[in-house]
Amino acid sequence: MIKTDVLVIGAGPTGLFAVHQLGIIGLKAEIVDNLDKIGGQCIELYPDKPIYDIPAIPECTGEELTNNLIEQLKPFKPNIHLNERVEEVKKDKNFWIIKTNKGKEFQAYNIIIAGGVGSFEPRKFSAKGSEKFEGKELFYSVKNKVIFKNKTVCIFGGGDSALDWAIELSNTSKVILVHRRDDFRGAQVSIDKVKQLEKEGKIQLFTKYQLNSVDGENKLEKISIKHDDGNLKDIKTDYVLGFFGLIMQLGPIANWGLNIDKKTIPVNTENFETNEKGIFAIGDLCSYPGKLKLILSGFHEGALAARGCFKLARPDETLRFEFTTTSKNVLNRLGKK
Amino acid sequence: MTKITYIEHNGKPHTIDVENGLSVMEGAVQNNIPGIDADCGGSMACATCHVYIDEKWYEKVKKKEDGEEDMIDMAFEPNRFSRLSCQIMVSEELDGLIVNLPSQQT
Structure with a gap:
């Protein structure tokens, strides 16, 4: 059991800055995030897109913003638990007991949920039959590519994940790539490579098609795909991979x-x-009246929530309002002389 | 104000007046129309405000900008009338616009 003052759920910009604000007032925090990296939506959805409305930063990318926040947090050395989702939250006397899907347990006076719109999950096929084979012959990520060796793999999607796996697996598997339109949105070099492999007969390409159904008794046997014009085509395949990005699900919250x-x-x-x-x-x-879904609003909310945590974590102490420019206490916490 | 009809997947229509200058997504969210999630808040990053524009209206709606088609790849059951409603701005020319909602957004 990890004991801390505050458990912060979500390592996006809002969660990170809340931990900074907790550190400034002398509270310890642990962060849990379901993604495999720090940064939340900034990193997952738009790492390269410039952001223009962070106060005093005329322009920065999602990745730069995240790196700056991590740098700003360094004096407080918070533990960040990635690849873990908080499943259960229970009250125990003065504490909250928090359990993750990996079996980790925390005891904290407070919880700050900075979870964006929930946790990121892969977007799934809607075609009938797809659920039945999920995790067996139908996947939304590749965990062990060896299983595809000398098999037929049908890959759906038009972005970098779909293209990269089509290229990679074409070395050892029969690859069929299916996308809903003629244009692909991945890196040009990958698109060129896929087209080249198609010419060489190493990748079979179907565009303007989507998955229609997945069939098989105990084991996936074939799928059918549907053209924009409504025509169906059956394909015999051993495996199906879908790469449609991530969606946000509120999940256990x-x-x-x-x-x-x-x-x-x-x-x-x-x-x-x-x-x-x-x-x-x-x-x-x-949500509250006037809520704006801006990063800067998240920073403000984190600063106030951190002060809100103080009362429960330090019931016998008084919280003094201090500036980072002048307070010896705060400068000490920041590791400045 | 511009009249917009949102038709749920089960066929139930909702005709409302939406202020010009808002997006078709905001019109739905502010009026509690079920079937538009808009998780990312209109930053073209999630494809959960996906709609099918009525065939007669499709050409009249301002064309897609870069990135929208990429995002529609991620939408639930897209077709050739698919748009992200956060990218369609409401103006008088769209008075009477009809959009159909997909059976689900995720």
Whole structure:
């Protein structure tokens, strides 16, 4: 059991800056995030896109913003638990007990949920039969590519993941690539390579097709794909891979006894506490009159939520308002002389 | 104000007045039309405000800009009338616009 003052769920910009604000007032935090890297939507959805509305930063990419926030957090050395999703939250006297899907347990006075619109999950096929074979012969990511050796693999998608895997697997498997339109959105060099491999007969390409059905008794035997004009085509294949990016799902957050309104958590604007004492929600996930889904709003919300955490974590102490420019305490916490 | 009809996948229509200058997505969200999630808030990063434009209206709606078609790749069951409603700005020319909602967004 890891004991801390505050457990922060979500390592996006809002969660990261909240941890900074907790550090400034002397509270320890641990961060849990379901993704395999730090940065949340900034890293997952738009690492290369410039952002123009971070105060005092005229232009930066999602990746630069994330790196700067990580740098700013360094004095507080928070533990960041990646690839883990918080599943369960339970009250125990003055504490919250938090469990992740990897079996890790935390004890914290407070929880700050900075979970964006929930956790990222792969976007799945809608075709009938696809659920039945998921995890057996139909996958949304590649964990062990050896299983595809000398087999037929049908890959769906038009982005870099689909193209890269089509190229990679064409060395040892029979690859069929299916995409809903003629244009691909991956890197040009990958698109050229796929077209080249098609000419060489190493990749079979079907465009303007989508998955229609997945069939088989105990084992996947064939799929059918549907052209824009409605025509169906059967394909015999051993495996199916789908790469349609990620979607955000509220997931287990919905089961923690919090009020939820249209996928968001209503909070008060004094300290961003939810209907549960000691659980705060900030960033895209929270709602209140006038809420803006901006990174800068998330920073403000984190600063206030951090102060809200102080009362429960340090019931016998008084929180003094201090500036980083002048307070010896704060400068000490920042490791400055 | 511009009249827009959102038709749910089950056929139930919702005709509402949307302020000019808002997006078709915002019109739906502000009026609690079920079937448009808009998870990313309109930054063209999620494809959960996907709609099918009525065939008669498709050509009248301002064309897609870069990136929208890429994002529609991610949408649930896209077809040739698919658009992201966050990218369609409401103006008088669209008075009477009809959009059909997919059976689900994710």
